[in-house]
Amino acid sequence: MEGVEQAIMRVQDGESEQYALIVETFQKPIYRYCCRLLNSRTEAEDAVQEVLVKAYQNIGQYRPLTSFSSWLYKIAYHHCLALLRKRTRQNKILMLFQPGPPAESPEQAMERRIFSEPLAIALAGLSPEERSLLVLRVFEEQSFAEIGEILDKNMEAVKKKYRRTLLKLGKMLEAQKGGNTWNRNDSLLKKKM
Amino acid sequence: MEQERFTAEEENVKKMSRNDSYQDIDVKDAVMKRIRTIHVQKAQDEAAFSQESNEPLMQRTQEAHQRQPRFKAKIAVSGVAAALLIAVTGFGIFKLAGDYATPERPLTAVKIIESQAGTPHVLKNSAGQVVLGVQNITQGDTPLPSPSPAALKYSERMNTYRDQVEAALNPGERAVFYVKDAELDKLATGLGYGTKLIDAARPQVYNDYTAFDKAWSEIDHSGIRIPSSLPDGYEFDQGRITDQTFLNQTTPKYLTVLQQLEAEAQADTSGKQVFIRKLEKSRAKHLQVNLDYIKNGAKRSIRLSVSELMTNGSTKVSILSGQSEEKWSIGGKEALFISISQAAGNQGGWLAANRLVYYDQDSNMLYTLSDVSKPLTKNEWLALAPVFIQQSR
Numbered sequence: 001m002e003g004v005e006q007a008i009m010r011v012q013d014g015e016s017e018q019y020a021l022i023v024e025t026f027q028k029p030i031y032r033y034c035c036r037l038l039n040s041r042t043e044a045e046d047a048v049q050e051v052l053v054k055a056y057q058n059i060g061q062y063r064p065l066t067s068f069s070s071w072l073y074k075i076a077y078h079h080c081l082a083l084l085r086k087r088t089r090q091n092k093i094l095m096l097f098q099p100g101p102p103a104e105s106p107e108q109a110m111e112r113r114i115f116s117e118p119l120a121i122a123l124a125g126l127s128p129e130e131r132s133l134l135v136l137r138v139f140e141e142q143s144f145a146e147i148g149e150i151l152d153k154n155m156e157a158v159k160k161k162y163r164r165t166l167l168k169l170g171k172m173l174e175a176q177k178g179g180n181t182w183n184r185n186d187s188l189l190k191k192k193m
Numbered sequence: 194m195e196q197e198r199f200t201a202e203e204e205n206v207k208k209m210s211r212n213d214s215y216q217d218i219d220v221k222d223a224v225m226k227r228i229r230t231i232h233v234q235k236a237q238d239e240a241a242f243s244q245e246s247n248e249p250l251m252q253r254t255q256e257a258h259q260r261q262p263r264f265k266a267k268i269a270v271s272g273v274a275a276a277l278l279i280a281v282t283g284f285g286i287f288k289l290a291g292d293y294a295t296p297e298r299p300l301t302a303v304k305i306i307e308s309q310a311g312t313p314h315v316l317k318n319s320a321g322q323v324v325l326g327v328q329n330i331t332q333g334d335t336p337l338p339s340p341s342p343a344a345l346k347y348s349e350r351m352n353t354y355r356d357q358v359e360a361a362l363n364p365g366e367r368a369v370f371y372v373k374d375a376e377l378d379k380l381a382t383g384l385g386y387g388t389k390l391i392d393a394a395r396p397q398v399y400n401d402y403t404a405f406d407k408a409w410s411e412i413d414h415s416g417i418r419i420p421s422s423l424p425d426g427y428e429f430d431q432g433r434i435t436d437q438t439f440l441n442q443t444t445p446k447y448l449t450v451l452q453q454l455e456a457e458a459q460a461d462t463s464g465k466q467v468f469i470r471k472l473e474k475s476r477a478k479h480l481q482v483n484l485d486y487i488k489n490g491a492k493r494s495i496r497l498s499v500s501e502l503m504t505n506g507s508t509k510v511s512i513l514s515g516q517s518e519e520k521w522s523i524g525g526k527e528a529l530f531i532s533i534s535q536a537a538g539n540q541g542g543w544l545a546a547n548r549l550v551y552y553d554q555d556s557n558m559l560y561t562l563s564d565v566s567k568p569l570t571k572n573e574w575l576a577l578a579p580v581f582i583q584q585s586r
Contacts, residue, residue: 009441012442015508015509016228016229016231016232017225017509019224019225019228020221020225023220023221023224023225024221027218027219027220027221027224028218031218031220036210045218045220048218048220049220049223049224049227052220052224053224053227053228053231056224056228056231057231060388060442063442063447063448115209115210116209116210118209119206119209119210134206137203138199138203138206138207139207139210166202166203169206170202
C-alpha cells in the first residue's frame with residue numbers, strides 16, 4: 001500500500017491524476033461492499049462512482065490516524081445508508097398505489113443472485129447497520145477494530161453487536177429452512193471472538 | 194488486520210454469496226473524468242479567489258486566501274510615481290518591452306526546441322528519467338465564478354487571524370496556527386474547507402542587493418543566482434524570501450501538533466482565539482522569492498517559486514487551454530516556458546502569467562519564474578531567461 005499512501009499525499013498536494021491509482025486499488029472492494037449492502041449491482045455501480053468522487057472532494061480532510069480503506073468504507077456506508085433510506089421512502093409511496101408486491105424483472109432476479117435466496121431474505125430482515133456489520137466482517141474480512149472505525153463505534157461494542165446480528169441472522173435462516181443448516185452455538189461464537 | 198478466525202457459521206454465510214462476479218467493474222475513466230472537471234473548477238475558483246497568487250496547480254489545491262499585499266503602500270507609491278513620470282515625460286512604460294530585441298542583444302542565447310508532433314515536452318534528469326512533464330487540462334466555457342459571500346467572509350476573517358500570527362513572528366519564521374472561532378468553523382464546514390491547522394510565514398525583506406545576495410546564497414539549495422539587474426537597466430529594488438515549508442497533513446507530526454493545539458484551545462478559558470506553534474528551522478522545501486526591479490520609476494516584478502521535486506516520479510505542470518508550452522535550451526540547460534493564456538482576460542493568477550520552469554538536479558529543486566502583476570512579452574522572457582538560468586550553480 002506504499003504506492004497508495006504516496007498517491008494520497010500527492011493528491012492532497014494537488015496532483016489530481018494520482019487519484020487514478022486510488023480508484024484502481026479500491027473500486028472493486030467498494031463496489032463489492034455497495035453491492036452487498038444495496039443488493040443491487042446497478043445501484044452499486046453508481047454508488048461506487050459517487051463514493052470515490054466524494055472521497056476525492058474530501059481527501060484534504062483525511063488523516064492517517066485511520067486506514068484509508070476504512071475511511072473509504074465509511075463514506076460508502078453513509079452513502080449506501082442514504083440510498084437505502086431513500087429506497088424505503090419510495091417503496092412506501094409505491095405501496096400506496098400498488099397493493100401487491102411489485103413484479104420482479106429478469107434483471108432484478110439476476111441481481112438477487114448476489115446472495116442465495118435464503119440469505120437475501122434473511123438479510124432483508126436486518127437493519128442497514130447490522131447488514132453492513134455482517135458484510136464488512138464476513139465478506140470483506142475486516143477486523144473488528146476497522147469495522148469500529150467505519151461505523152464509529154468502539155471495538156467491544158462492535159463485537160457485541162456482531163454477535164447479536166449473527167444470532168439474529170441464524171434464527172431467520174433457521175426459520176426459513178426449518179432445519180439444522182444453521183448450527184447455532186453461542187458459546188463457540190463467544191469463544192472465537 | 195486482526196487474525197480473527199471465522200466460525201463455521203460465518204463460513205456458511207460466506208458460501209451463500211457469490212464472490213466471482215465483481216471483477217468486471219471498472220469506473221476509473223468515469224471517475225477520473227469527474228475528478229478532472231472538479232480539479233479544473235477548483236483551479237478556476239482558486240484563480241478567482243487569489244488574484245495575486247501565481248502558484249501552479251501542482252503545488253496546492255487547498256483553500257485559497259485572498260491576501261492583502263503586505264507592501265501595498267509601497268506599491269501604491271511606486272505606482273503613483275510611475276504614473277506621474279509617464280504623464281510628465283510622455284514616455285510609455287510599454288516601450289521598454291521593445292528594447293529587448295536589439296542588435297546589441299541578439300536573442301541567440303536561447304534555443305527553442307521544437308516538439309515532435311503531438312508529443313508534449315518534458316524535462317529529464319541526467320539518467321534520462323522524466324522529472325517534469327505537462328498536463329493539458331481542458332476547462333469549460335463557464336465564466337470564472339466570483340467567490341461566494343461565505344468564501345469572502347471566511348477569507349476576510351482568516352486573514353485577520355493570519356495577520357495577528359504573522360505579526361507575532363520574526364522575519365524568516367514559520368508557524369502553524371489553530372483558530373477557536375465557532376463562526377469560522379461554521380463557514381469552513383459550509384465551504385467544505387477541511388484544513389484545521391493554518392500556515393503562516395513572515396518573509397525576510399531586503400532592500401539592498403548585497404544583503405539579499407548573501408542571504409540567498411546561504412540557502413543551501415539556491416540553485417539559481419538572482420541577478421542584481423535585468424536587461425535594459427532594471428536595478429534590484431527589493432527582494433522578499435518566504436520559506437513556505439509547512440507541515441505535511443499526512444504526517445504524524447501534523448496530527449500531534451493539531452491535537453496539542455486543539456487541547457490547548459479546549460482548555461483555555463481566557464477567550465484567546467489563536468493558538469500558535471512556531472516551526473523549527475529546517476531545510477526549506479518550498480520557497481517563494483518576490484523580486485522587484487526598478488528603472489526610472491517603472492517596476493518589473495518577478496516571482497521565483499522553488500519546490501523540492503517529489504521523489505518516486507515526475508511532477509506535472511498544469512496547462513489550461515489557451516496556454517502553450519515550449520522547451521528552451523539556455524546554454525545547454527533546458528527549461529519549459531509556459532505562455533500566458535490568451536483567454537485569461539482579467540482572471541489573474543497563474544492563468545495570466547508566463548512561467549519558466551527549470552530543474553536543478555544537484556539541489557533536486559524545481560524553479561518556476563513568473564511575471565506577476567504585469568506579464569512580459571515572449572521576447573522579454575527570451576532575454577530574461579539566460580540572466581537567471583545561465584547563472585545557476
